[in-house]
Amino acid sequence: MPRYLLIFNRKRSVRFLSHLEEVRALERTLRRSKIPLSYSQGFSPRPIMSFGPPIPVGFSSRVQLMEIKLDKQLTPEEIFFMINPTLPYGYNLSEVKFLNENYPSLGSFPLEISYLLLIEGNGLKLSINSFLSQPYYQVLREGNRKKKEKLFNIRPFVLHLEVINRAEVNDFLKTINISKDPYEITWLMHNQGTVIFFQSLYTTEGSVKITELEKALNVKIIDGERINLTRHR
Amino acid sequence: MNNEGLTPRLLNRVSSPSRYTGGEFNSIKKNWETAPIRMAMIYPDLYEIGMSNSGHLLLYYLINETTPHLIERTYAPYFDLEEILRKEKIPLFSLESRQPLNKFDIIGFSLQYELTFTNVLNILDLGGIPLLQKDRSENDPLIIGGGPVASYPESMAPFFDLFFVGEAEEGLLEILNKITSLKSKQTSRQDILLELTSIEGVYVPSLYEEKYSQEGVSLGLEPVNGCTGIPRIINRRIIKDLECAYFPLKQMVPFKAPVHDRxxxxxxxxxxxxxxxxxxxxxxxxxxxxxxxxxxxxxxxxxxxxxxxxxxxxxxxxxxxxxxxxxxxxxxxxxxxxxxxxxxxxxxxxxxxxxxxxxxxxxxxxxxxxxxxxxxxxxxxxxxxxxxxxxxxxxxxxxxxxxxxxxxxxxxxxxxxxxxxxxxxxxxxxxxxxxxxxxxxxxxxxxxxxxxxxxxxxxxxxxxxxxxxxxxxxxxxxxxxxxxxxxxxxxxxxDPLMSFLEGVFGRGGRNLHRVILSAFRKGARFDAWEEHLKINYYQQAFVEEEIDPLSYLEEKEGPLPWGxxxxxxxxxxxxxxxxxxxxxxxxxxxxxxxx
Missing domain, CATH: 3.80.30.20 (tm_1862 like domain)
Structure with a gap:
């Protein structure tokens, strides 16, 4: 069965959706688009799809990933033009890739996720440097029915943290090969605060949550955008 | 005003922002400037409850799809948003254009049952609209109530300009069109209400009052003195032919899961x-x-x-x-x-x-x-x-x-x-x-x-x-x-406490509006939610207003408030x-x- 990777961006009001709400919204989008989705077998057939790493409520993104299987081979262009018009306002499909049969499935390999964060206040360089200089930073993760409460070292999952001068955000984005987005950049201009470039590692063994970083740095994140997502090598 | 600019600042601070974002697939955002009449349609409970009620959404689509008028939605804000709105003096807004409620020509409430009454008052209050009908001025929206409670609305009557009794598909269109033509002639609010009584199903409570016999026995509601041209009895409307009636085929696909997600x-x-x-x-x-x-x-x-x-x-x-x-x-x-x-x-x-x-x-x-x-x-x-x-x-x-x-x-x-x-x-x-x-x-x-x-x-x-x-x-x-x-x-x-309130306010007369107002002022909200119902607010309100609620549970004699x-x-x-x-x-x- 042919597999495809879909890359969406989410802007404006849909940035306030939770991961679960996004999954439901995109599943319904695919049903509306009438692409020949493959369904799971059995008692309650579901479309075969998997999603990239969840994003915090309130964050916009240029790289929301979704993998689907179809019953029939279509070109990426055909898929693009079937899905894009049925997306809710605020979502756009930016890319559709055909995946080779032996390409590993989404979630089976580590990812590097890049964010721009807008943080309340100034003078964060010290706390960032002190965080980065330590090999360990333990956070307490709450347990639930299945898991016990435990201490978890988040430091290995923080790959990069850097304060970006507000005037140089566009230049910085160019150096990492990302073009600016005219709408999303406006929040930088309209809001006070410090801009941080943050790169996290997302693996099957674990990852760092944005709220954990917020606590570790003792800051308040006002806004955020996921700007890039690549395979970690 | 950049209305969209309000969104992230507000919404990053509430527990469930997708209740308030709008923008659902198949929602309709019409041009605010060109619509002859702008109406807000309100279901006075949380978004996820309201979204499961197909009645108010049917009217939303009927008006937006088949007429030049505009309808936008609002639901009851949860406590966290209410606190922000009050603290920052931001009026409650519609989901589509994020316009303050007091900028609309008409506010329509879907009144499904008695335990949403305090939410109705809260929404009016947060929208910057005087709660009592008699306190509203020419520029305030007309407040309309529909749904089953509109057929026995007396305990809420002083808060409403009019009620529409029965199935509203045809009647609402008539109301909007009539208001359009009256507004173009600079008709006063009072005259608009008077004119609207000619539409079957419309009940303007301020034009009726309780009359008494010489012996002081209540004869029920009758038109106020001098108001002769209005109907003595309001007939509820139904649509005759469902086969030809409008039904929305592009239905709302909510982001936040409603109780009935379908x-x-x-x-x-x-x-x-x-x-x-x-x-x-x-x-x-x-x-x-x-x-x-x-x-x-x-x-x-x-x-x-x-x-x-x-x-x-x-x-x-x-x-x-x-x-x-x-x-x-x-x-x-x-x-x-x-x-x-x-x-x-x-x-x-x-x-x-x-x-x-x-x-x-x-x-x-x-x-x-x-x-x-x-x-x-x-x-x-x-x-x-x-x-x-x-x-x-x-x-x-x-x-x-x-x-x-x-x-x-x-x-x-x-x-x-x-x-x-x-x-x-x-x-x-x-x-x-x-x-x-x-x-x-x-x-x-x-x-x-x-x-x-x-x-x-x-x-x-x-x-x-x-x-x-x-x-x-x-x-x-x-x-x-x-x-x-x-x-x-x-x-x-x-909950027997809820049944008690439903029974009292359902069969009560106009004087009960003082109890509802008082309970709202004390902080009553979301009375249908067990974790939020504060029965003591109501108990105090009954005492202060000197109304004995138990009398409303008795067998009723004489003229009925909904007569x-x-x-x-x-x-x-x-x-x-x-x-x-x-x-x-x-x-x-x-x-x-x-x-």
Whole structure:
């Protein structure tokens, strides 16, 4: 069965959706688009799809990933033009890739996720440097029915943290090969605060949550955008 | 003002921002500037509750799709958003254009029941609109109430400019068009209200007052002195032909999951039954159907347009739809297991079980409402349900592999005796034995029982009956709880405190608006939510306003507060049905004739 990777961006009001709400919204989008989705077998057939790493409520993104299987081979262009018009306002499909049969499935390999964060206040360089200089930073993760409460070292999952001068955000984005987005950049201009470039590692063994970083740095994140997502090598 | 700029700043601080973002697929954002009339449609509860009510969404689509006017939605803000709005003095806004409520020409409230009244006041207050009708000026929006409560609205009357009684599809269009032409002639607010009374179904409460005889006995509501051209009685409206009526095919696809997360088709309107306690059974007569081919076509289009994987086949007692099986088989043939069908209201009979099973083969539970456990009491309420049928239904449920049955009963029904309450215990225990004897599921059969106190509803044969006191409700429910225990049974109750408020405000007159206002001022919100209901606010309000709430639970004599509204059935018919109830005789409700 042919597999495809879909890359969406989410802007404006849909940035306030939770991961679960996004999954439901995109599943319904695919049903509306009438692409020949493959369904799971059995008692309650579901479309075969998997999603990239969840994003915090309130964050916009240029790289929301979704993998689907179809019953029939279509070109990426055909898929693009079937899905894009049925997306809710605020979502756009930016890319559709055909995946080779032996390409590993989404979630089976580590990812590097890049964010721009807008943080309340100034003078964060010290706390960032002190965080980065330590090999360990333990956070307490709450347990639930299945898991016990435990201490978890988040430091290995923080790959990069850097304060970006507000005037140089566009230049910085160019150096990492990302073009600016005219709408999303406006929040930088309209809001006070410090801009941080943050790169996290997302693996099957674990990852760092944005709220954990917020606590570790003792800051308040006002806004955020996921700007890039690549395979970690 | 950059309205969208408000969004992130506000929404990053509330617990569930997708309640307030709007922008759902199939929502409609019209040009604010060019619309002749701008109306806000409000369901006065949380978004996820409101989104499950198809009535107000039907009107939203009707006006937005078929007229130049504009309708936008608002729901009750949760406590966290209310706090931010009040602290920062931001008026409550609509979801589509994020316009403050006081910028609209009309605000329409969907009034489903009494426990949303304080939310109505909160929404008006947060929207920057004076709460009392008499305090509003020319530039304030007209406040309209619709939904079932508009047929007995007296306790809320002083807050509303007008009510629309009955099904609003045609009437709302007439109201909007009339206001458009009157506004172009610079007509005053008062004259607009007066003019609107010529539209059938419109009730302008400020034009009516209670009149008394020379002996000081109430004669009920009549037009205020000098107001001669307005109707003495307001007839509720219904639409005659459902087959030709508008129905939205591009339905809202919410981001935040509503209680009922599904697309809907409406099989028919009205109810075949005439259960003597039920308002809906009397308010929307006669029964009007949509044809099978029309429903097939509508269903297919709605599924295509929304991408939902569940379709609700809605109506009161949807198993009364003559072609229900054909419709279910058609949809199953077209969509297979990729579509789940939901039948939210099924009559208690063995054939319903079969239909429920074909419509969703994963189903493991069913819900029915026998309401009364003794044969005698079921005759009193005109349930038209025999014990044999109850047992057959339960047998069939167990045979079909289900392991959970939910049953609804009432306590405090007219003529109820001790043995009728005891009969709930014996019936439920017998049903449990029967179910386990016939079960095909591996798991033991479980019964969920919900007990609700009877609330006498206006416009029904029981509109004058007595309602149980809170203490008596707790006593009867307590007895049932002691008899029907876990692990075999789970017994839940509709909160007697809520039933009490529903009964008082449902049958109360205009003076009760002071109690609602006072409770709201003290902080009452979301009264239908057990965790939020603060009964002490109401208790204090009753004391301060010197109103004895218990008197509203008594049997009612004389003119009724809703006497000014005619729901299509004569007082004689209701009286005859009441007499038959006391003689323990059933009626065939399909023979009721309209006046």
């Amino acid at each position: 697309a809907v088709v409406e099989l028919f309107r009205g109810c075949y039954r005439g259960c003597r306690f039920c308002l809906a059974g009397y308010l929307y007569r006669p029964v009007r159907f949509r044809s099978l081919p029309l429903l097939q076509e509508q269903s297919s289009k709605i599924i295509e347009n929304t991408g939902f994987d569940t379709l609700g086949l809605t109506s009161f007692n949807s198993s009364d739809y003559p072609n229900l099986k054909e419709l279910i088989l058609f949809l199953k043939k077209s969509y297979g297991d990729k579509l789940t069908l939901s039948l939210p209201s099924l009559g208690m009979r063995a054939s319903s079980v079969e239909l429920a099973c074909i419509s969703d083969k994963r189903r493991t539970n069913l819900t029915f409402a026998p309401e009364a456990a003794s044969e005698r009491l079921r005759k009193v309420i005109n349930k038209n349900l025999t014990e044999e049928e109850i047992f057959n239904t339960v047998k069939e449920t167990a045979k079909q592999g289900m392991d959970l049955l939910k049953l609804y009963f009432m306590v405090g029904l007219p003529t109820e005796r001790e043995e009728d309450v005891q009969a709930i215990v014996s019936l439920v225990k017998e049903l449990h034995k029967t179910a386990n004897a016939h079960r095909t599921s591996k798991r033991p059969f479980h019964l969920n029982i919900t007990v609700s106190p009877f609330i006498p509803k206006p416009h029904t044969p029981f509109e004058r009956e007595k309602q149980l006191s809170i203490k008596d409700c707790y006593e009867k429910i307590g007895y049932l709880k002691s008899q029907l225990r876990e692990p075999l049974f789970t017994l839940r109750e509709h 000014v509204i005619n729901c299509g059935l004569s007082a004689e018919l209701l009286k005859r049905e009441r007499d038959k109830a006391f003689r323990e005789e059933e009626s065939d409700a399909s023979l009721f004739t309209d006046i």
